[in-house]
Amino acid sequence: MATLGWRKPNREERQWAGLRGAVAVSSLLLRPFWLALAPFVPGCPFRAITGIPCPTCGTTHAALALLNGRLGDAFSANPLAALAGIAFVAGGLLAPVWATFSWPVPEIPTPLPKWARAGIVAVLLAGWAYLIVTLR
DSSP: OOOOEEEEEHHHOOOOOOOOHHHHHHHHHHHHHHHGGGGGSOOOOHHHHSSSSTTTTTTTHHHHHHHHHHHHHHHHHOOOHHHHHHHHHHHHHHHHHHHHHHHOOOOOOOOOOHHHHHHHHHHHHHHHHHHHHOOO
């Protein structure tokens, strides 16, 4: 069984951390642009055809709610998308700090253990089930 280990970051990972920070900050600075584009985002074709929300339905609403600081609305629109959005920005803002101090990085085994893959699939299916139940 593979275990999670820690190691020092290499040069490329520190550069990636700086880039990730720049992307997170620029995505926040471009908030007016994202809000202006929102009305032009097409609806979900899967939902239009089947009447059932797809696993990503509500992602745009969640992102717009996050941009407007409405966490509750973001989580009710799509909890997994809201978590991903928060993780994207928070991780991006923390990445340059991590790189500056050369904090250790986890060594994630590849491929992931079966239990981890099963857990990821279970979370994704639970998120989709939530959308089917609440967005119908």
